[in-house]
């Protein structure tokens with residue numbers, strides 16, 4: 255294992271510190287490293303750059319097992335490393351579904367074999383994601399994968415009694431239920447946000463209330479059983495208001511927003527290009543502004559990518575037939591810089607909180623989301639905020655190309671990523 259000197263970089267608070275890395279740990283930190291082995295270190299030039307704790311994604315679709323043609327744990331890990339991530343959370347909607355200890359251990363081992371970041375499997379709440387009977391939640395929690403986050407993502411846990419039982423169950427080991435808030439009856443056949451654009455295009459609408467009604471119900475249920483709920487990919491101003499209200503009441507709720515919902519609106523659907531078709535859908539400019547405000551004031555705790563790889567044939571077709579979802583690991587940092595930092599809404603310390611510290615806390619990922627202190631594992635990312643780059647879907651590390659940002663010039667370049675003291679990107 256090599257030792258490294260990260261030289262000339264600034265930390266999130268702006269202070270300049272060099273870091274000496276050996277045996278996977280931060281061994282020394284300061285303006286002049288004095289370690290006796292410094293001469294043998296590989297020097298990483300971080301001048302004009304920021305050295306930040308590695309990003310942690312709480313919501314990633316890695317597609318293995320079952321759809322290895324679109325992504326594998328290895329290709330997804332490469333994509334994550336390129337985006338500055340040192341931990342991903344593999345959603346359970348694989349084939350077979352990750353609803354047993356066997357499947358979550360398989361995904362966990364694939365992540366370890368890939369060795370490019372931590373891959374924490376998320377367990378399904380219900381068997382087969384069908385919303386009826388609880389999956390092997392206890393066995394998954396006790397497995398080698400030590401699952402703490404459970405989600406039927408892709409599907410909503412619609413039955414309130416099932417949600418109540420799940421919330422009661424996960425209390426035993428301080429787990430959390432991550433809810434994909436979408437009332438199935440209110441969104442049958444829905445294709446995009448319900449509003450002016452959907453009526454104009456003649457596409458079946460997806461009303462904000464379908465998301466907000468489930469969020470409201472679930473924060474009340476979490477309060478009632480005194481358990482932890484996490485709201486996936488918030489998209490509406492009303493949803494932000496409900497979470498703000500719930501937090502003020504002391505309810506144990508956390509929430510996430512995706513980079514694409516921080517930037518894009520339902521106007522994109524006017525192109526009929528299915529690359530913009532996503533679940534939950536892109537909303538209005540007023541929603542985008544409320545999401546940014548919610549992320550800045552901490553109502554929304556974290557940014558998650560909802561990286562959702564799909565094959566070309568599922569995205570280059572008619573809007574109605576196209577699959578929902580976008581890839582996002584490699585563009586997440588730049589979109590957050592563009593929408594939240596360059597706009598003056600957040601500081602770099604806030605960004606570290608929303609993209610590393612807070613997601614690691616929610617998922618109970620103990621070796622992730624830590625301050626860059628002596629003795630901490632060297633999980634970090636080096637970014638240069640003053641450089642920009644042009645997104646090219648043909649150059650992504652993901653196996654899929656369904657990025658809505660193709661051709662766009664974005665600020666912020668991930669110079670290097672380090673996972674447990676090994677360089678995984680750069």
Ligand SMILES: [Zn+2]
Pocket residue numbers: 407408434486487533534
């Ligand atoms: Zn989802």
